Amino acid sequence: MGIGDPMVDEKLAQVPSILKDLGIDAWLIFARESATLHDPCFDLAVGPNVTWQSAFLVTAGGDRVAIVGSLDKPNQELHGHYREVVGYVGGITEDLGKVLRRLDPRRIAINYSVDDTISDGLTHGMYLTLVKALAGTPYAERLESSETIVSALRGRKSATERGRIRAACEDTLGIFDRLTKRLHAGLTEKQVGAMIREEMAKVPGLGLAWEPEHCPGVFTGPESAGAHAGPTEREIRPGHIMNVDFGVRKNDYCSDLQRTWYFLRPGETAAPEAVQRGFETILESIRAAARFLRPGVKGGDVDAVARSYITGRGYPEYPHALGHQIGRTAHDGAGLLCPRWERYGRLPELPVEAGQCYTLEPRLPVEGHGIATCEDIVAVEPDGVEWLSRPQERLYVVGP
Amino acid sequence: MGIGDPMVDEKLAQVPSILKDLGIDAWLIFARESATLHDPCFDLAVGPNVTWQSAFLVTAGGDRVAIVGSLDKPNQELHGHYREVVGYVGGITEDLGKVLRRLDPRRIAINYSVDDTISDGLTHGMYLTLVKALAGTPYAERLESSETIVSALRGRKSATERGRIRAACEDTLGIFDRLTKRLHAGLTEKQVGAMIREEMAKVPGLGLAWEPEHCPGVFTGPESAGAHAGPTEREIRPGHIMNVDFGVRKNDYCSDLQRTWYFLRPGETAAPEAVQRGFETILESIRAAARFLRPGVKGGDVDAVARSYITGRGYPEYPHALGHQIGRTAHDGAGLLCPRWERYGRLPELPVEAGQCYTLEPRLPVEGHGIATCEDIVAVEPDGVEWLSRPQERLYVVGP
Secondary structure (H helix, E strand, O other): OOOOOHHHHHHHHHHHHHHHHHOOOEEEEEEOOOOOOOOOHHHHHOOOOOOOOEEEEEEOOOOEEEEEEHHHHHHHHHHOOOOEEEEEOOOOHHHHHHHHHHHOOOOEEEOOOOOOHHHOOOEHHHHHHHHHHOOOOHHHHHEEEOHHHHHHHHHOOOHHHHHHHHHHHHHHHHHHHHHHHHOOOOOEHHHHHHHHHHHHHOOOOOEEOOOHHHOOEEEEOOOOOOOOOOOOOOEOOOOOEEEEEEOEEEOOEEOOEEEEEEEOOOOOOOOOHHHHHHHHHHHHHHHHHHHHOOOOOEHHHHHHHHHHHHHHOOOOOOOOOOEEEOOOOOOOOOOEEOOOOHHHOOHHHOEOOOOOEEEEOOEEEEOOOEEEEOEEEEEEEOOEEEEOOOOOOOOEEEOO | OOOOOHHHHHHHHHHHHHHHHHOOOEEEEEEOOOOOOOOOHHHHHOOOOOOOOEEEEEEOOOOEEEEEEHHHHHHHHHHOOOOEEEEEOOOOHHHHHHHHHHHOOOOEEEOOOOOOHHHOOOEHHHHHHHHHHOOOOHHHHHEEEOHHHHHHHHHOOOHHHHHHHHHHHHHHHHHHHHHHHHOOOOOEHHHHHHHHHHHHHOOOOOEEOOOHHHOOEEEEOOOOOOOOOOOOOOEOOOOOEEEEEEOEEEOOEEOOEEEEEEEOOOOOOOOOHHHHHHHHHHHHHHHHHHHHOOOOOEHHHHHHHHHHHHHHOOOOOOOOOOEEEOOOOOOOOOOEEOOOOHHHOOHHHOEOOOOOEEEEOOEEEEOOOEEEEOEEEEEEEOOEEEEOOOOOOOOEEEOO
């Protein structure tokens, strides 16, 4: 029934159990003219945009009620995500009150958040409107932030969502394969970046996963910036390690992968021992973290597995988190695989949940050559992980 | 200086006199991650997006100060719209307090609005953050909505802006003309929608004025949804009225026009009397409203002119406003030509201002045939209106 996106139905089906876990009775998404100022939670839990003041209620008991302007009603019904669609003409107050009295939720989470931008779609004007509409009812006093709901919902990827991330990874690895055939010493980071964009343009329907200024990031040699900077005029020289950090968006879902190449010096037939050992250490630290990763373990402990493996082999710690969630954006959801450092606040203590999709991306410096790194993506299954990208198995080597 | 958009500078130059008119000392735009949830006032009064919590202050005295995360500072300076750009590292509170103490505004308008979506870009989470940042200063008590500023700034279209709307209308009418030649009974709403997109694709530089799901809207026959829904598999039959609601975006400015076609039944050479009378009633109600429309009249009274003309001829009221402003978006600016219904708040009482551009779009049902409607666009001149679209003068009739 309905022409709606099946993924929205998958996500809405997850909401009741999330609400039960949190002890929240109802999630209320309140919005108007959602095409103009688009609350990101519409993509997960509403679907089609609305024009007039609209309320979307999902309860722990499985009710789904939409209250929308009468002219938006046919479109909502056509999409079919909400079983009950109430259309009003004069104003939303009366119907919203009626529905709330019937459902009578004690705790009502609404779509704002102080800390998390992606959960903060309710405007202040609409908050004031909602409070006014609920004036004189007990419900005005029962409102709280839905940040935890949005975070759980974004994090726990449905089968369709995982399939889309896998497809974005597959296209990205295809781009890397074609890039590898074109690489040679003497190219600049900028030239490699341009080649990646050329290869991407050959695949229809791909966008960039993050800001174009550093998507891709290209880093060559021992003096490279190493992360979060755009490609420079720095030239790849024999003996360099080069790494690329790149992601695409396909069907609204992102990849974010890193691969590492070594450029042979004259007379070399393989990368030097130091480079090999550094890269093997990265791969082994990723494999160890992936073996440890499962529902219920803390993000800080997952990070510690990879981090201690690397320092145990005599390398310095990587100056960032082991991995972040990925989905509709390259950094998606609160859970993070990060060390217990002040800047990460309470994040290292958050337990990993089934369905979350994480990058794994440690790094280490190989003196005189550059940065050894690799980034792959896994989905957390009930008893382990599923790889969404084919992991890099050996260092890519480019002839002299 | 700077790589910024000259139109942002034009609009920022209008702000001090608007602030003086309103007796407001400073306009404060507060935002974070503005690419994720984009406050529409950024396009008029900020320019480049920001990542971290950011404050943009424009005063009646002509000051322009931006306070942004240190990594956003170079980009703001590059664009050059704000003369003073402060970059912070730890948090915004200290620098925001310093700048406010120096400017010491008595009335501070911030970027939210209860009634006007386009002026309501501040999220509730960010409002709470701002109030916390100003705690213990006198400024937390001086905040008010900047709706009147944004409304005046958006509404008062310059000649350049009006020219862009006219150009978008001209291209839209060209698409309708080419569509008319291709229409025949038996097509589905979806097929008509696809033809409109095909004709649009022939004109370089055009985007859709609103969400692709119902741009165009195509509605045929007496059972059609009538508005705000996408085209369906419903087939055009002889005897149907079909209407199309479509707009394009060209050079950042939009059209939003509706046209109505009648499909002759075998043996008919003209639309039946009931269809003719319905459509003539629509055109006459538009003309009457346009004659009444001028600076200083209230939106509610303009709506009443068309509404009472239609009900006086025995038809039911249209279940929406007569018209909305148009510009950078299809619904642009607070002033609205709408009835005095709860859902429109105080909007019907706002006086029309010179330079505003309005759609005029009443509708009525013709039993057994469909919806008669028409939508054209006018700019408000000091002593009347200027048509930005060539108005539909007679019902389009398609042979059997």
